[in-house]
Every structure is written in C-alpha cells, then in structure tokens.
Amino acid sequence: MLPQTHTIKINLPGGIVPAGDLLTILEAAEAAEVEHMQFGNRQQLLFTVAAGQRRGLVQALAQANILCEVDADLHPNISSSYVVEDVFHNTAWLREGVYKDILDLFDFHPRLRINLIDRNQTFVPFFTGNLNFITSDTSNYWYCYVRFPRTNVLYCWPALVYSEDIPVLSSAIERVIYANKDQFFDQPAANGPLLHSLVSASQTFVLQPLIAPLTLPTFTLPYYEGFNRYGSKLWLGIYRRDEQFSVAFLKDVCLLCLQTRLGQLCTTPWKSLIIKAIDLTDRPLWDVVLRKHRINVRHAANELNWQVEDHCAAGLALKNELVRYFHEEDIRTYQLCFAIKTQPQTGLFGSIVVRRHFDNLTQTGLHAEQYEILHTRDFNPNSKDFISFRKKVSRDNLAWYLAQLC
Structure with missing residues (x-):
C-alpha cells in the first residue's frame, strides 16, 4: 500500500534560518495544505505532507533553491551552538560570524553528523555528532572528536583544527570512513589512529599541537523560554509541548522579523525556537503575535x-506522562536532563535515559511494554559511560523509579 503522507526534512545549517527563506518554505507548505511543522534534535525542519501534495511541494521548494529530503535523512543537518552566542554565553574569540564563515565553506552535503560547539556552554550537546568540533582556548582552533558511525566510540584527533579547515577535514574523514566501512562503520573496535593516518596521507591541513586535554563545564540547562534581556536587546524563546508549530504562527513570526529588520531565527536541539536581537520598543508587537496564536512561553523547568x-508520537506521549507525574510530585530536576529512546542508535543525549525494550510474550500473546533506566556515572549528559539503574520496568512504575534519581 502506498503511504498516505510523506515526511519532508529541510536542513537549517547551524540551526540558523533567514526569515525570508523560512517564509518561502512556509508559503510552499501552506499551498500544499500543511498546517504544522516541528524542529528536530539536530535543529532541522520537519513536517508531513499528504501524498497527493508531495510532488507539487517538492517542485515549489526546488524552484526556490531549497533542498529537501523526502522520507529520508541521508544528509543530517549540521548542528551548532550558534544560538547561544550573546544569549547564554560569550567566548573570547568565537562570534556568530565565525560559525557562518565555517558553514559557508561547506561545498558538499555531509553524510556524517557534524557538530560545531562552543565548549564553554551547556545548552547544545557536545558529542551527538560523528564529527564533533569543539572550541579550544587558541583562537580559531578546535578539538575534533570522531564518534564512529553507529557506535559510542570516541577518538580525539591528535591536533587542533583550524576553523577554515573544518569543512575540508570533514569531507576527507567522511570519504575515508565510507571507503572503509568494514573498519570504521558499526565497529566497536574502530581504530582511530588508523583513520588519522589514512586521512593525513590524502592531504595536509592547518593544525596546532594538542597541548591540553578538553575540559567541559558542569552541565546546567539554561531556561530557554520567554522574553529575556541581554544588553540593550531582548531574545524570545518559544517551546511547544506537542512539538508542533502552526504554519500560520510561523508565518506571522517571519513577517514580524522582516518588519522589524531581524534577519534570522535560530532553532535549538530542544526542538524550540529562539529569536535574538529584538528591540525593547518592539516587544508589544511580539506580544500581539503570541496572544493571537495563544502561545504560552512559561513552562516548568x-x-x-x-x-x-x-516524529515519535509514542516517545512524546510517554514524556508528557512522566512530566505530569513530576509536576504533581513537584520533582526538582536541576542539572539533569532526560532522553527517551524507543529505537536504537538515535543519537539522543541525557544524564538519565529511558530505553524501551520488549520482554517475552505475555500470556495474552502480546509483547510486554517494559523499559530500562540508565544514567551516566556522573550524571553528565555528555558522557557515554552509562550505568543500568533498573531493568524491565513497567510503564506504570517508570515515573516512580525516575523520581528516585532526581
């Protein structure tokens, strides 16, 4: 049977989207009778379209030079911590322009997941990519941590990488990995030094010696909703409980951005939206849009x-169920974050992970819905050192056990 709907994915490199480009996407989607959109964990744009509208939508996007994938994610979005600059953190040398310069140098569409991350922030995860470039103290030089595809094996590149070489090195590493999948793909014993040797033999790069190991800050998740002042400007964070942003609302947001000369919007790994650089005098205009679409911007931490x-309805339903319990019991979750995994190797990060698994058949012949609860050894969500806390936990008991870890 042919599918009745198709999933459309549009990459927003670095989690940055010009307001005019997003408006073009929204108008094409609206013409295809799309009513809602959502943002993904890698800061990409996702929505579903009826099968009968797919061809026209894809053609309209192509005419606007907007690339999309249909029912596929062969080219993951490049994720970055661009959204935090000036809002949650200021690094000595890293500015918004540095991110944009690097992103502009990508002349290919990566098949590996690539992260560009400021090491002094904790809003955007560090190691959810296959190639994780993390800032160093040396201006315009980055640590590179390779997480081999379909593994949790991390290899630290034995030199710091120059900003302008990040796209070139990414391309070289990707070519070597895909040319040697039997050694580097889905291989828990993948050999990092061998990868480095093969890549280095192909071309030269601008590097600095790796003198000090990477150190990361203690995890805290900044509150990323509502109107917040920084300097002489405001930023606005918008989160949706059901992950759905209506096309009508997003169109009004884009139109207001253009009206008030805000060139871009930022997406986050928490599936939310942040608009920076709002003038204080323009806040009433934003209040009008929020009221019109009944947008709440004050959810519990x-x-x-x-x-x-x-696009996981089951995981979202479970999350909302667990959150209701936390609200009722007034559970404090400071310095913690949670991940719900219903499928293997989804790249989510969390200090506490709820992982679904199936037990043997029950007496009724159905699979019992059970879960394993894991946490990192130090409750740092960027760690991959997991400890199993409880196995074969029924859904009814899941919230209670999670609360014991908070």
Whole structure:
C-alpha cells in the first residue's frame, strides 16, 4: 500500500534560518495544505505532507533553491551552538560570524553528523555528532572528536583544527570512513589512529599541537523560554509541548522579523525556537503575535529538559506522562536532563535515559511494554559511560523509579 503522507526534512545549517527563506518554505507548505511543522534534535525542519501534495511541494521548494529530503535523512543537518552566542554565553574569540564563515565553506552535503560547539556552554550537546568540533582556548582552533558511525566510540584527533579547515577535514574523514566501512562503520573496535593516518596521507591541513586535554563545564540547562534581556536587546524563546508549530504562527513570526529588520531565527536541539536581537520598543508587537496564536512561553523547568526522537508520537506521549507525574510530585530536576529512546542508535543525549525494550510474550500473546533506566556515572549528559539503574520496568512504575534519581 502506498503511504498516505510523506515526511519532508529541510536542513537549517547551524540551526540558523533567514526569515525570508523560512517564509518561502512556509508559503510552499501552506499551498500544499500543511498546517504544522516541528524542529528536530539536530535543529532541522520537519513536517508531513499528504501524498497527493508531495510532488507539487517538492517542485515549489526546488524552484526556490531549497533542498529537501523526502522520507529520508541521508544528509543530517549540521548542528551548532550558534544560538547561544550573546544569549547564554560569550567566548573570547568565537562570534556568530565565525560559525557562518565555517558553514559557508561547506561545498558538499555531509553524510556524517557534524557538530560545531562552543565548549564553554551547556545548552547544545557536545558529542551527538560523528564529527564533533569543539572550541579550544587558541583562537580559531578546535578539538575534533570522531564518534564512529553507529557506535559510542570516541577518538580525539591528535591536533587542533583550524576553523577554515573544518569543512575540508570533514569531507576527507567522511570519504575515508565510507571507503572503509568494514573498519570504521558499526565497529566497536574502530581504530582511530588508523583513520588519522589514512586521512593525513590524502592531504595536509592547518593544525596546532594538542597541548591540553578538553575540559567541559558542569552541565546546567539554561531556561530557554520567554522574553529575556541581554544588553540593550531582548531574545524570545518559544517551546511547544506537542512539538508542533502552526504554519500560520510561523508565518506571522517571519513577517514580524522582516518588519522589524531581524534577519534570522535560530532553532535549538530542544526542538524550540529562539529569536535574538529584538528591540525593547518592539516587544508589544511580539506580544500581539503570541496572544493571537495563544502561545504560552512559561513552562516548568522540569518539562524543558527532555530529549525525544524526532516524529515519535509514542516517545512524546510517554514524556508528557512522566512530566505530569513530576509536576504533581513537584520533582526538582536541576542539572539533569532526560532522553527517551524507543529505537536504537538515535543519537539522543541525557544524564538519565529511558530505553524501551520488549520482554517475552505475555500470556495474552502480546509483547510486554517494559523499559530500562540508565544514567551516566556522573550524571553528565555528555558522557557515554552509562550505568543500568533498573531493568524491565513497567510503564506504570517508570515515573516512580525516575523520581528516585532526581
């Protein structure tokens, strides 16, 4: 049977989208009778379209030079911490322009997941990519941590990488990995030094010696909703409990951005939206849009620190169920974040992970819905050192056991 709907994915490199480009996407989607959209864990744009509207939508996007993938994610979005600059953190040498310069140098569409991350922030995860470039103290030089595809094996590149070489090195590493999949793909014993040797033999790069190991800050998740002042400007964070942003609302947001000369919007790994550089005098205009679409921008902190797989209704329903319990019991989740995994190798991060598994058949012949609860050894969500806390936990008991870890 042919599918009745198709999933459309549009990459927003670095989690940055010009307001005019997003408006073009929204108008094409609206013409195809799309009513809602959502943002993914890698800061990409996702929505579904009826099968009968797919061809016209794809053609309209192509005419606007907007690339999309249909029912596929062969080219993951490049994720970055661009959104935090000036809002949550200021690094000595890293500015918004540095991110944009690097992104502009990508002349290919990566098949590996690539992250560009400021090491002094904790809003965007560090190691959810296959190639994780993390800032160093040396201006315009980055640590590179390779996480081999379909593994949790991390290899630290034995030199710091120059900003302008990040796209070239990424391309070289990707070519070597895909040319040697039997050694580097889905291989828990993948050999990092061998990868480095093969890549280095192909071309030269601008590098600096790796003198000091990477150190990361203690995890805290900043509150990323509502109107917040920084300097002489405001930023606005918008989160949706059901992950759905209406096309009508997003169109009004884009039109207001253009009206008030805000060139871009930022997406986050928490499936939310942040608009920076709002003039204080323009706040009433934003209040009008929020009221018109009945957008609440003050959710509890223990609802905002969850990672759920993209387009996963079951995971989202479980999250909302667990959050309700946390609200009722007034559970404090400071310095924690949670991930719900219903599928293997989804790349989510969390200090506490709820992983679904199936037990043997029950007496009724159905699979019992059970879960394993894991946490990192130090409750740092960027760690891959997991400890199993409880196995074969029924859905009814899941919230109670999670609360014991908070």
